[in-house]
Amino acid sequence: EPEVTQTPSHQVTQMGQEVILRCVPISNxxxxxxxxxxxxxxxxxxxxxxxxxxSEKSEIFDDQFSVERPDGSNFTLKIRSxxxxxxxxxxxxxxxxxxxxxxxxxxxxxxxSIL
Amino acid sequence: xxxxxxxxxxxxxxxxxxxSLNCTYSDRGSQSFFWYRxxxxxxxxxxxxIYSNGDKEDGRFTAQLNKASQYVSLLxxxxxxxxxxxxxxxxxxPLGTGGGADGLTFGKGTHLIIQP
Numbered sequence: 001e002p003e004v005t006q007t008p009s010h011q012v013t014q015m016g017q018e019v020i021l022r023c024v025p026i027s028n029x030x031x032x033x034x035x036x037x038x039x040x041x042x043x044x045x046x047x048x049x050x051x052x053x054x055s056e057k058s059e060i061f062d063d064q065f066s067v068e069r070p071d072g073s074n075f076t077l078k079i080r081s082x083x084x085x086x087x088x089x090x091x092x093x094x095x096x097x098x099x100x101x102x103x104x105x106x107x108x109x110x111x112x113s114i115l
Numbered sequence: 116x117x118x119x120x121x122x123x124x125x126x127x128x129x130x131x132x133x134x135s136l137n138c139t140y141s142d143r144g145s146q147s148f149f150w151y152r153x154x155x156x157x158x159x160x161x162x163x164x165i166y167s168n169g170d171k172e173d174g175r176f177t178a179q180l181n182k183a184s185q186y187v188s189l190l191x192x193x194x195x196x197x198x199x200x201x202x203x204x205x206x207x208x209p210l211g212t213g214g215g216a217d218g219l220t221f222g223k224g225t226h227l228i229i230q231p
Contacts, residue, residue: 033218035218035219041205041223042221042222042223042224043159043203043205043219043221044218044219044221045220045221046218047218048217048218055217056217058216058218088200089158091158091159099148100207100208100217101145101147101164101166101207103149103161103164104149104161104219105161106151106158106159106160107158108158109157109159111159
């Protein structure tokens with residue numbers, strides 16, 4: 001069964017450094033998402049992406065965050081100047097169409113640890 | 116403000132019994148509802164989806180939706196120790212909002228423990 005793949009599985013970064021999290025969505029999916037989950041808390045929506053542009057973003061997704069689809073397969077989340085509170089699991093998800101009754105499929109996540 | 120509420124638990128159920136998990140949501144126009152299972156340190160895994168009022172069954176799982184009461188539930192029959200996990204209720208915003216690309220709103224999840 002096709003999967004969403006994320007790399008790296010664990011990223012350790014010094015505060016203030018830039019970090020890029022990578023995702024390869026399922027190949028025939030058109031809608032892409034990033035979520036984060038701080039330890040012990042709920043999964044929170046960050047941003048959605050369709051047709052090479054941001055469709056929706058939450059209040060968490062401020063100017064330090066950016067997303068990009070640099071080629072036909074990768075979807076990246078960049079955090080420009082990391083803060084301690086950015087430590088979390090980051091999940092990429094994809095959905096085949098824009099119909100809300102289609103489920104989103106999640107990758108295994110990247111654990112980001114900011115020191 | 117979109118809210119999805121779940122009892123955090125833990126909910127402890129004997130092996131072989133029925134586990135009942137509940138969820139309420141605040142956005143009355145929400146159209147699609149999903150149950151995800153999350154093992155500790157892992158990603159959400161889709162269990163069930165439901166869009167219409169009533170029951171939807173898939174194997175040992177039954178999802179129930181009551182839009183008038185803004186209530187979604189998940190029943191797990193013949194509970195197994197491997198069902199022990201956190202169950203996340205997720206809601207998709209109303210149709211037409213964000214062109215179909217809206218993010219899911221998750222509840223905090225219910226921690227389910229199946230006792231052997």
